[in-house]
Amino acid sequence: MSRQLATFVLAGAHYAVDVVHVQEALRSQPRTAVPLAPSGVAGLVNLRGQVVLTVDLRVALGLPPLARDAEPMMVVVTVDGEPISLLVDEIGDVLDVDDDRFEAPPDTLGPELRDLILGAYKLDDRLLLALDVDRAVAA
Amino acid sequence: MEDLDEIVHEFLVESHENLDQLDSDLVALEAAPGSRELLSSIFRTIHTIKGTSGFLAFSALESVTHAGENLLVELRDGLRSTDQATTDVLLEMVDVVRDILRRIEAEKSEGDVDVAPVVARIQAVLDGTATAAAQPTREITEIADAADVAGTADIAAATDTADTADTADATQAPGGAVVPAQRTAPPATAEKGAVRPASADPHDEAAAADPVEEAAIVTPEAPAPAAETARPRSRTIRAKKPAAAKAPVASAETPSATAPSTAPSSTTPSSTAPSADTTATPAPAATVQPTTQPDSQTATSPAPEPARPAAPAAGAKAGRRNGEDSDTTATRSATDGSIRVDVELLDALMRQVGELVLARNAISRLAGATDDVELVRASQRLSLIASELQEGVMKTRMQPIEHVWSKVPRMVRDLAAACDKQVRLEMIGGDTELDRSLLEAIKDPLTHLIRNAVDHGIEPADRRLAAGKPAQGVLSLRASHSGGQVVVDIVDDGHGIDVDKVAAKAVERGLRTAEQVALMAPADLLQLLFLPGFSTADAVTNVSGRGVGMDVVRTRIEAIGGTVDVESELGRGTTWRLRIPLTLAIMPALTVACDGELYAIPQVSLLELVALDAQTSGAVEYVRSAPVYRLRGELLPLVELREVFGADVPADRAGAVIAVLEADSRRFGLLVDRVLNTEEIVVKPLSGRLKAIGLYAGATLLGDGRVSLILDIQAIGRRAMAGDRGEIERSRSAEDRAALRETVQVLVAGIGDGRRVAIPLASVTRLEKLPASLLEHVGGREVLQYRGSITPVVRLDRMLGSLTQDKDELTVVVSSRRGRSVAIVVDQIVDIVDDDVTVHSDLGDLGLVGSTVLKDRVTELLDVRSAVAAADPLFYADGPDAPDDDFADELEQLVLAGGTR
Incomplete structure (x- = not known):
């Protein structure tokens, strides 16, 4: 069995979500801040007339914020039927990956990340971290 | 099968x-037992349901409605009068x-x-007074008789071109005549639906429809045409889709349905072929009908006339419906142009209009920024059209609130009966x-408030009698438009x-400490009712008081962007205002x-705007840490939006x-x-993650x-007020009290x-x-005979x-209490005049509580x-603890409140 994964880059590491979750990928758009929102919430964007919540994955994954001049990209995923936009550094390719390349995360991974990272796909040249989208946006 | 589903x-x-x-009618009937109009x-209504259920072979439904109909026939024919038992059993049937x-x-x-129990109960009510008209001999002949009667009745009715309303009555009258015979066949024969209704109610379309089904057993192709003949009816009356498309099919196929059923009628007139016999009877009626009903709905709709004579079932049914519609819903026939539209379609339309409004806003903004006259003109026109x-x-989605209210009479009746009250x-x-979406949304809250009013209020x-009120309590529902909102009052006099x-x-x-409530004004105390987990009901009743309360x-x-308020006067009643x-x-x-972002404040919550310029920016004062602003002399508590959002507040x-x-x-006041x-804004749902x-x-x-957040003013107000309890609560509630009691209406009299x-x-x-x-005189006291009782007199001038x-x-001022x-x-x-409490002076004398200036004259309070006690020392004897009536007390408090300011 192989599956299609949409990949993206965050702080140099490659992450992946199942392509069925992904609605589209696009450049970042002006966001409206939401005061008092949970820290991971980066604001609201107007996606063709629809108000869509944006989640900064860097915050969710405990990474330092992106450099000020760098422009993040948006991966719009569907969670519980609701579109949610994820802020990522770069967008990668869609890859066909065999299921047998998958391995659970190492025991040494911190508990807060164990919740978000399902495991890793061992590609030839690098590791691809499988992100649990539902949990990542719930943070 | 799909067609059938649609039917x-x-x-x-229609039945719902x-x-x-029916609910409203039955309750109304109880109030006006003799009303022929209501009975009819x-x-x-019952008849229609019964007929259609027979046609669709819902036998249980048919037998229930049939039993109910029997009862109704007697009521209508004056053989019995409406009483509680009858209404109860009929409501039960509903x-x-x-x-x-x-x-x-x-x-x-x-x-x-x-359904047997209900049928039995109806039967019991029927048997209770009915003359047991068991006539076994008629059993054999009744069918033929019924058929004959029906035939003549239908023709007679059909020729009665003067009044279609009469048609319904006329056709139904013979049904009543046949009732005794029909009662000989107990409800146990329900499964023989096809035969029974035919004999019992020859004027009924079921009589026609059922035999067709009967015939279906013989001729397999019959059900389809039968269904087809019915279709044009529903289309033409409801006009959901053009009827013309279906009509030719119907007319083409119906002969096959009528042929097998009418044919035997000539050969077997006996009871061995009841179905055939009765189907024949509607036929003449049907053929005459097109000429008698030219003014009704079917005529104005694109219903094909040829379909009618060929389809006795449909024809008879349509004819009957016409008669019905023309009198019960004269208004409906006046708006024949109306159509039924799927609600989803309307929702979609509304969404699209919302998008259009947004697009319009964008265009207007662009046009406003250019000198292009053409563009500006076009944008203005677009703006107009979009509006x-x-x-x-929006109008298409509007429905009268009656739709929700229609269930209320029944509910109130049942509740009142359950609580043993008169309402x-x-x-x-x-x-x-x-x-309509709002209508849907207020249904439950409204029900809750009405239940509460009946259960706890009245x-x-x-x-009530002990309190000097009429035994019957009054619950009124009032709806009106006011300032772009709909105001619904639920008022009880409990x-x-x-x-x-x-x-x-x-x-x-x-929920609050004793100190807190001691400082709260009555209006604030009433607000406590809305706290979660609050219920003042002493006892949990079946109806309400289970703690799921006003907070819900x-x-x-x-x-839905609305508000609820409550006003209550002890002893006089409560008003809930939505x-x-x-x-x-x-x-x-x-x-x-x-703080660099834009927010939208719904206009409905907005009263006014006050700009703070360099000179007046110092006008924000502080009651300890709580900012206030003097708005026309009154302190307005301020909420700093930046502070709510946790942003820095510039000095x-x-x-x-x-x-x-x-x-x-x-x-x-919200400081922004x-x-x-x-701007006209279109509300977009917010992600569930932000609702918290x-x-x-x-x-x-x-x-x-740009995306902009719409502020929830109620929530912000509540949060700010609740967050800074303590001083702000104190200052505000004192302020509220003063504001609330600032003026009192007084009667000024010369002495x-x-x-x-x-x-x-x-107190007047x-x-x-x-x-x-x-x-x-009674002893040394002056008295008057006033409204049948001896009333003590006090002369203010002497006093x-x-x-x-x-x-x-x-000149007498009458003050009554209990x-x-x-x-x-x-x-x-x-x-x-309105008396401003704050200018009261405590300068008074015996029998006075102070003085004030009203209309430039010193007026004694x-x-x-x-004064009352001088005339009737017992006037307040039965409860000085009822502050609502204790006007002197109230006035005293007012004076005190005024004095302390």
């Missing part, structure tokens, strides 16, 4: 509507019918609803329209809400800036704007950085495409010597002019040491209590 669906929709009508309407319909809707079949379109689409229901403004008859009890309860539940009502109403926006989707809003607020808002019937403009913040009512897109006395209007029951000759000349006519009255004689009535 069933239409039947369900009819049942709602009820009869027709419930069972509704139950079955629900099942049909859910499971596509009747399921196993046991009109928006209004039009009269008044409904005013049922034609007030609001968006007292039992004996207590015992009101005891704020002290509320306070005690709040303390007991740990408020949450629901606020979810304010509901006209529509959810699009609303006018004010856009404001705060200099020059240029800031105070948006004066109202939430929970309190005013507060800047106000931009007002509780400050936003939704999001919207502004003209430039001679140019002196004037003010009497709180609340009536003003009378009575001849002095009516004065009599307060003033001199007047005796006149032939006395059935006792006192007549206060004054020299003259001057005026009724009467101590009503001592």
Whole structure:
């Protein structure tokens, strides 16, 4: 069995979500801040007339914020039927990956990340971290 | 099969509507037992359901309605009169019918609803007084008789071109005549539906429809045509789709249905072929009908005339319906142009209009920034059209609130019966329209409030009588449009809400401390009712008082952008007021800036805007840490939006704007950085993840495409007020009290010597002019015979040491309380004015509580209590602890409140 994964880059590491979750990928758009929102919430964007919540994955994954001049990209995923936009550094390719390349995360991974990272796909040249989208946006 | 489903669906929709009508009619009938009009309407409704259910082979439904119909026939023919038992059993029948319909809707079949008990009960009521007209001999002949009667009746009816309403009555009358015969066949024969209704109700379309089904067993192709003939009917009357498309099919196929069934009628007139016999009878009626019903709905709709003679079932049915419709719903026939539209389609339309409005906003913004005259003109036209379109689409979604109210009479009746109370229901403004999604949303809260009013508000008859009120309580529902909102009042004249009890309860539940409630004004105490987990009901009853209370009502109403308020006067009743926006989707809003972002404030909460410039920016003062602003002399508590959002607040607020808002019937000022403009905004749902913040009512897109959050004013107000309890609570509640009690209406009366006395209007029951000759004496006391009782008289002039000349006519101020009255004689009535409590002076004398200046004259404030007690020492004997009636007390408090300021 192989599956299609949409990949993206965050702080140099490659992450992946199942392509069925992904609605589209696009450049970042002006966001409206939401005061008092949970820290991971980066604001609201107007996606063709629809108000869509944006989640900064860097915050969710405990990474330092992106450099000020760098422009993040948006991966719009569907969670519980609701579109949610994820802020990522770069967008990668869609890859066909065999299921047998998958391995659970190492025991040494911190508990807060164990919740978000399902495991890793061992590609030839690098590791691809499988992100649990539902949990990542719930943070 | 799909066609059949559609027929069933239409039947369900129609029946549900009819049942709602039936509920109201039955309750109304109880009030007006003899009303032929109501009886006919009820009869027709049941009859329609029965007929259609027979046609669709819902036998349980048919047998229930059939039994009910038997009862109704007797009522209508005056063989019995309506009493509670009859109404109860009929309402029960309605419930069972509704139950079955629900099942049909859910499971596509009747399921196993046991109708026998209800049928038996109806039968019991019938047998109770009915002359047991068991005539076994008629059993054989009845069918033939019935058929004959029906035949003649139909023809007679059909020739009666003068009045279609009469047609229905005329055709039904013979049915009544046949009833005795029909009762000989007990409901046990229900499964022989095809035969029984035919014999019992020859004028019924079921008589025609069922035999067709019967025939279906013989000729397999018959059911389809039968179904087809029915289709044109439903199409033409409801006009959902053009009927013409279906019609040719019907006319082409129906002969096959009629042929097998009419053929035997000539050969077998005996009871061996009852179905054939009875099917023949509608035929003549049907053929005549097209000429007799030219004015009805079917005629104006594109219904094909040729289909009718060929389709006796459809024809008879349509004819009957016409008769029915023309009299019960004269208004409906006046709006024949109306169509049924899928609600989803309307929702989609509304969404698209919303998008159009946003696009319009964007274009107007662009046009405003250019000098292109053409573009500006085009954008203005677009703007105009979009507004009109928006209004039009909104109108299509409007429904009168009656739709929700239609169930209320039944509910109130049942509740009143369950609580053993007498309640009269008044409904005013049922034609007030609001968006149907909102209508749906207020249904439950409204039900809750009505239940509460009947269960807790209105007292039992004996207590009402003891309190000097009529035994029958009045519950009124009033709806009206006001300021772009719909206001729905639920008013009862019950015992009101005891704020002290509320306070005690709040303390007991740990919702507030004793110190807190001691400082709260009554209006604030009433607000406690809306706290979660609050219920003042002493006992949990079947009807209400289970702790799921007003907080749910408020949450629901606020979810649709509305508000709930309560006013209550102990002993007099309670008013719940719902304010509901006209529509959810699009609303006018004010856009404001705060900390670099734009926010929208719904216009409905906005009272005014106050700009703080460099000179007035110092006008923000502080009560300890709570900012306030003097708005026309009154302190307005301020909420700094930046602070709410946890942003830095600059020291200099020059240029800031105070948006004066109202939430929970309190005013507060929201300090924002800047106000931009007002805009029609389209409410977009907010992600569930942001709802927990509780400050936003939704999001919207502004003209430039930016997303903007819509502030939930109620939540912000509540949060700010609750967050800074302590000083702010203290200052605010004292302020509220003063604001609330600032003015009291008083009656100013002259008592001679140019002196004037003010009497709180609340203690004045009536003003009378009575001849002095009516004065009599009991011991040393002057009394009057007033309204059949001996009423003590107090002469204010003498009591307060003033001199007047005796006149032939006395000017009397009557004050009544719990059935006792006192007549206060004054020299003259001057005026009724608003008394500003704050300017009261405590300068007084015996019998006075102080003085004040009213209309430029020093006016003495009467101590009503001592004046009344002088005449009737027992007047207050039965409860000085009832502060509502204790006007002198109230006035005293007012004076004190005024004095301390």
